[in-house]
Amino acid sequence: MGEFVVGDAKDIEFTGKILDNVHGYIYYTKAESDIMNTLLFKRLQSIKQLSLANWIFPGSEHTRFIHSLGVMHISDRMAKQIKLTEGERKIVRLAGLLHDIGHYPLSHVCEFPYKKGLETFSDEKFCSQVNEKAKESIDCFHLPIEVEFMKTSKQGHHESVGALIIRNEPTIQKIIMEECGEEAIDIICDMITGNVTRNTTDPILVQILHSELDADGIDYMLRDAKFSGTSFGSFELDLLISCMTKSEYKGSNVLSITPEGISAADQYIINKFFSYSQVVYDKRISAVEWMAERVVDWMQKNDSYFPSKSELLKNWISIDSDFSKYLKFNDNYFWTSIKDIIDSPVKKLIPKYIIELCTRLLNHDELIYIEDSEIRIISSDESQIKKILQDSMIYKEIIQNKDQIVIHSVRSMTKTVPVQLYEKSLEKCSKQNEPDDAEDKEYIDIFKEERLKQRLMEGICVCDDGDLHLLCDDNRSLMQHLYSVNIVLMRAFKFDIST
């Protein structure tokens, strides 16, 4: 196994505490306090964790700032449980604290267009084009088996933006290096972006922030439930953490749980599924977020009001930048931008649908849901889901409706499938590769091992007497039966810009 020597072995010394509604007192060190006092970190106080969910769940006013402190707290509890060294714990704590420093205004709502680069639609055919896209995704409906795990965040993703900030901002760099040593910059960035391939980064640290069992998910589940007022996010936190352990698979460290933690892990995954189906995919939230995403997409593609991706990454967060523009890039920036669009002297040049969406957002005027149009399916059967969607009235009228838009969402219980199914999927892919020679065939085996290892790193892994397997391969886990369950939603909303 690779030797990872990181951080200073000095004891962690707390210098202060903050009272948090979810975890009680959260203690912090001098270095952590110095980071919390930077303007880049304070910016997170102006970014709501659940973007526009407070329109529907008014208690959801919590921010990325307090969530980041929560992730630091949970990361450290996990690090202590799996017996990391003091030096490693310092790194884990700082990575937890900094993991969201690159978040966009309104969290994932503004991030989505930067990540996905949504299609641009014309003014005249806006609804038809949106609906054609929805129809296409229903016609090609497919529940794929994921073969690739531990993917690193790509450019434009908030985690990748966060790593860029850490690499370019001298004050934060200095604090990290003084507290944990020079190597810690790479390790923290790897933990944030999910990179398990660097020679100097122990993959177990990455898994604390980047897996189905990560500190980020644990904190947001508890926090979102507490603030939204629902109970879907609660689970046996103490039991889950107390069952975490460090295991080894083919020379790499893997975060896992002992069999005693299986029911708590099941409860965690099931409640995460409910949290998405009941809060994140609430029909009113979906509609409001869709409106905001459309506007942001138009703004960033035209490099007006919002920066284009290259402007944001190359000029706002570059090594020569003073970060002055980025510091203002928060929720308020979004609301000011849409107000500026409405007040623009060249408003006539702006697409009508953008003006309509901005006006509605400013007036808290949601799109009107078409009564009884919702299709909600919970199933593992791909052809059954497709049939229900295609037999529905909204699908049949999807192209004719010029004054309605259709929003379609899918979420799976877990990304992992039982190992036999997974291996079959890998073999199918390998056959397509038509290896040229014996050397290629040998590589396929090495490649398969690497994929199997990364699958264990990303999923919730059970360590039973040295045997490592995922929850979906454990006959004591509900995931053995529920791994393939998906929620599929389709709804129609009125959107008329003809007048």
Added chain:
Amino acid sequence: MSNRYLLPLYKKLFNDDFNYHDFDKRLQMQKAIYLLQEEGVPVGEYGFIWYKHGPYSQSLLDDMFVEKSNSSIDIQLSRDSELSVSKLKDAFQSQEADSYGMRNWTECLASIHYLKTYVLSSKAGKEEVLNELQERKPHLNQDDLNEKAFDYIDELFR
């Protein structure tokens, strides 16, 4: 799955049609999509890992397989994406590609990026990265071209 961007992007970058049955073209598609994804062009969400010929994604191969009998469509890229594609095309169509051969050149560019970004310390300089490349890929043995490839990657991702 399918990805309708693959065929038109290949054509744009290599001035040639993609052919699934041609190993070199599959390899070139792998390296091109890897580098585009790293440039921030939303071409999919592929998880690349190190393989015999450098960064490789199995899901991408799957998508190539699905697309193999489709014909290329016209695509409208955003200004940002268009710029990234054009920069990568310049790197691919440079005179070094003629000397190394397109397959080796694209493999060299993508591998240098992967080693520099995901494997070695961020402090690693040109020499260290190229030594690692040589160790892992003895067939990429033209030092001057490897150095040029490093400079292209440095410029593309500055």
